[in-house]
Amino acid sequence: MQPTxxxxxxxxxxxxxxxxxxxxHPYGMMAGAMGAGFVLGGGLFTRLTERLAGVVVxxxxxxxxPRLEEELKRYLRRDAEATxxxxxxxx
Numbered sequence: 001m002q003p004t005x006x007x008x009x010x011x012x013x014x015x016x017x018x019x020x021x022x023x024x025h026p027y028g029m030m031a032g033a034m035g036a037g038f039v040l041g042g043g044l045f046t047r048l049t050e051r052l053a054g055v056v057v058x059x060x061x062x063x064x065x066p067r068l069e070e071e072l073k074r075y076l077r078r079d080a081e082a083t084x085x086x087x088x089x090x091x
């Protein structure tokens with residue numbers, strides 16, 4: 001059985017549910033719309049975007065650095081314990 005055009009449109013409308021999304025997350029939808037407009041308006045490859053991306057990457061690295069350092073120490077400690085020969089106390 002072939003779906004009719006009206007039922008297909010209704011199905012897509014129910015799946016997308018833009019009105020419901022705007023009611024539940026108005027700020028997120030506004031940010032998404034601004035981002036889409038920025039990209040579609042040609043602002044993706046500008047100096048401003050390059051600078052903003054640089055700031056975001058530096059901020060992200062600085063935020064993740066303590067966690068990465070902790071993981072590296074844990075890895076090195078585990079590796080050192082795996083390569084340390086047994087002490088032979090039981091012999």
